Amino acid sequence: MTLLNIFSTIITQAEVSTWGYLGAGIGAGLAAIGAGIGIGQIGGSALESMARQPEISGDLRSNMIVAAALVEGAAFFAIVVCLLIILLK
Amino acid sequence: MHTAKNIHFIFYKILVLLAVIVIKTSIFAQTEHRDDHQLNHGNESSLENYGDSALGKSHDSKAEKFDAGKMIIEHVSNSHSWHLWGHSELALPIIIYNKTASRWDIFSSTKFNHGHDTYLGYSLSHGIISHDKQEKIFDLSLTKNGAAAILASIALVIIMLLVARNYKKRGTASPKGIASFVEPLILFLKDEVIKPSIGKGYEKFVPYLLTLFFFIFINNLFGLIPIFPGGANVTGNIAITGVLALITFIITTLNGSKDYWKHIFLPPGVPKFLWILLIPIEIIGVLTKPIVLMIRLFANITAGHIIILGFFSLIFIFSEMSKGLGLGVSVLSVAFTTFMSMLELLVAFLQAYVFTLLSSLYIGSARETHSHEEQAQH
Numbered sequence: 001m002t003l004l005n006i007f008s009t010i011i012t013q014a015e016v017s018t019w020g021y022l023g024a025g026i027g028a029g030l031a032a033i034g035a036g037i038g039i040g041q042i043g044g045s046a047l048e049s050m051a052r053q054p055e056i057s058g059d060l061r062s063n064m065i066v067a068a069a070l071v072e073g074a075a076f077f078a079i080v081v082c083l084l085i086i087l088l089k
Numbered sequence: 090m091h092t093a094k095n096i097h098f099i100f101y102k103i104l105v106l107l108a109v110i111v112i113k114t115s116i117f118a119q120t121e122h123r124d125d126h127q128l129n130h131g132n133e134s135s136l137e138n139y140g141d142s143a144l145g146k147s148h149d150s151k152a153e154k155f156d157a158g159k160m161i162i163e164h165v166s167n168s169h170s171w172h173l174w175g176h177s178e179l180a181l182p183i184i185i186y187n188k189t190a191s192r193w194d195i196f197s198s199t200k201f202n203h204g205h206d207t208y209l210g211y212s213l214s215h216g217i218i219s220h221d222k223q224e225k226i227f228d229l230s231l232t233k234n235g236a237a238a239i240l241a242s243i244a245l246v247i248i249m250l251l252v253a254r255n256y257k258k259r260g261t262a263s264p265k266g267i268a269s270f271v272e273p274l275i276l277f278l279k280d281e282v283i284k285p286s287i288g289k290g291y292e293k294f295v296p297y298l299l300t301l302f303f304f305i306f307i308n309n310l311f312g313l314i315p316i317f318p319g320g321a322n323v324t325g326n327i328a329i330t331g332v333l334a335l336i337t338f339i340i341t342t343l344n345g346s347k348d349y350w351k352h353i354f355l356p357p358g359v360p361k362f363l364w365i366l367l368i369p370i371e372i373i374g375v376l377t378k379p380i381v382l383m384i385r386l387f388a389n390i391t392a393g394h395i396i397i398l399g400f401f402s403l404i405f406i407f408s409e410m411s412k413g414l415g416l417g418v419s420v421l422s423v424a425f426t427t428f429m430s431m432l433e434l435l436v437a438f439l440q441a442y443v444f445t446l447l448s449s450l451y452i453g454s455a456r457e458t459h460s461h462e463e464q465a466q467h
Contacts (some may be wrong), residue, residue, distance in 0.1 A: 061280075069443040073381055076388035087162075 020079030024082040038071040116122055155409055157402035165322050165394050167216070173317055181231050185211065189224035237321030238329065241308045249303075278445060286449035287456065294452055297340065301333065302445040308442035309390060309437030313430060324366070324440075325391035327383065334379035337448040345455045382447060389440050393433045395424045400426045 021034040053065040171179040180199045187194055210221050218228050244309040248267060255268035264272050283298050286292050308323040323329055351357065353371040356364060404422045408415020 065439065066443060066446060069385070069439060072389070073385035076385060076392070077381075079392060080384060080388050 005048050012048070021072040027078055027085075028050045031075045033077035034078070036070055038075075039068045042067050042071065108269055130143055136451070151425060155402070156406040157399070160402060161395055161398045164320075164398055165325060165391055167232045167326060169230060169232055169410045170202070170214070171233045171317070172320065179317075181233065182234055183211075184228075185218065186227040186229060187220070187224055188227065195277065224378035233321045234323050234326045234329065235325045237311065237319075238308065240318055241311050241323065242304070244311075245303055245307050267428050274302075275299060282442070283449045287453040290456070294340070294449065297336075298445050298449055298452075301337075301448060302441050303332070305386065305444055306438060309441060310434075312390060312394065313433055313437065322391065322394055325394060327387045330383045330386045333386075333444070334383040336381065339381040340448075341455045344452060346458050348458050349455045365379045375398065378447075378451060382444060386440050386444055389436055393429070393436055397426055397429050397433065400429065 032047055046060050050060055131304065168185065171181060173179055180197045181197055183194070183198050185194045186192075194209060194211070196208065201213040204213045206212075207221065210224075211218050211226075213219065218226065218230070220226050250269065251266075252268040252271050254263075255264050255266060259265065263269070265315070272387075279295055283295055287294055305324055308329075311319040312322050312324060313319065353375060354368060356367050356371060359367055363440060400422045402425055404415055404419045407418040
């Protein structure tokens with residue numbers, strides 16, 4: 001069977017829920033990547049600033065944690081959508 | 090006087106706590122979880138085995154295959170009985186107001202036998218109680234999350250009253266005992282979070298915001314305890330976090346200054362033909378803030394619980410293949426779970442802190458008056 005045949009068989013005969021699970025898995029992974037990139041940038045710039053001016057590192061630490069929690073909030077939106085896909089199928 | 094002010098705070102805190110509990114007990118019985126879908130679609134045999142009632146019925150235990158997904162969803166969602174240990178449970182009361190028949194029906198949840206039996210015309214399916222003759226009912230049952238929230242609130246009130254009594258007895262001397270643990274938290278929140286965010290007149294909001302923080306913190310902590318007073322995922326229930334976000338939203342709206350409303354409905358500094366685009370965006374912005382608060386707390390706590398439960402399920406999954414493998418995996422699992430629990434302790438505090446911080450920021454920005462902005466526009 002050609003590749004095209006195989007592919008069309010999968011698309012036409014797989015159940016909708018199979019693709020749903022695939023989408024949920026990929027979505028969750030992308031959410032983790034997004035959170036990782038965002039929080040990594042926050043941490044990186046916070047560390048850089050602490051290196052330039054160590055005396056305000058306490059201030060920087062609290063603001064960094066707050067910003068990280070907010071970015072995680074956005075990532076959790078994606079997780080909740082993926083959970084809804086799996087639980088409501 | 091210092092002690093009188095503390096009693097004042099405590100009084101307000103108790104009032105707000107009671108209001109929150111009353112609102113919540115009525116809300117989360119209505120929003121039974123759809124997660125219970127998994128519970129009832131699983132093997133029927135394991136449903137019958139799970140949970141002898143506290144009244145002591147015994148089933149012969151057939152060998153049941155371990156279903157990790159079902160176990161995790163069960164632990165993370167709400168239910169009408171509180172699983173204690175092994176096969177015994179604490180059956181919680183079902184409280185229904187039957188509007189059509191104008192009567193209250195209160196009975197133990199054992200009558201439903203986990204959804205297998207009907208009682209007085211009521212049946213329980215997928216966590217939702219319905220009447221077979223389609224009578225209009227208001228489900229006000231005390232569910233596991235409700236009972237856990239009440240227990241945690243009682244613990245919180247006891248702790249705070251002990252702290253207040255400590256101050257009363259010792260006057261201006263430094264606190265000893267539980268007050269010395271709670272005081273740095275309260276002072277940190279008041280001076281570093283509430284006062285800078287709200288500015289002048291912040292004292293009005295300190296009782297609510299402190300209650301918010303301690304309620305979320307203590308419920309997060311209780312959720313991490315695996316056994317009786319703690320086995321419930323309270324702050325991971327979206328109805329509870331929804332009510333907390335709603336109360337914050339109401340307080341923000343009630344304290345909005347004229348400038349706050351002007352920024353939403355008559356945005357300054359923008360040509361008037363753009364208003365038709367900008368005003369809906371502003372309104373959506375006002376509504377999404379509490380929604381994001383709600384989802385952030387719910388998702389963080391639920392995800393943490395699912396991770397820990399997943400690690401524990403690994404042990405059972407592997408031990409079904411071979412006992413030795415199960416023992417080996419259990420060492421790894423316990424190590425990972427300990428690490429994740431440390432992380433969850435941090436998350437418990439952090440999520441309570443972030444919720445309180447954002448609530449105080451929203452309240453502060455709603456109360457702001459920009460007297461200098463009008464001058465700059467001239």
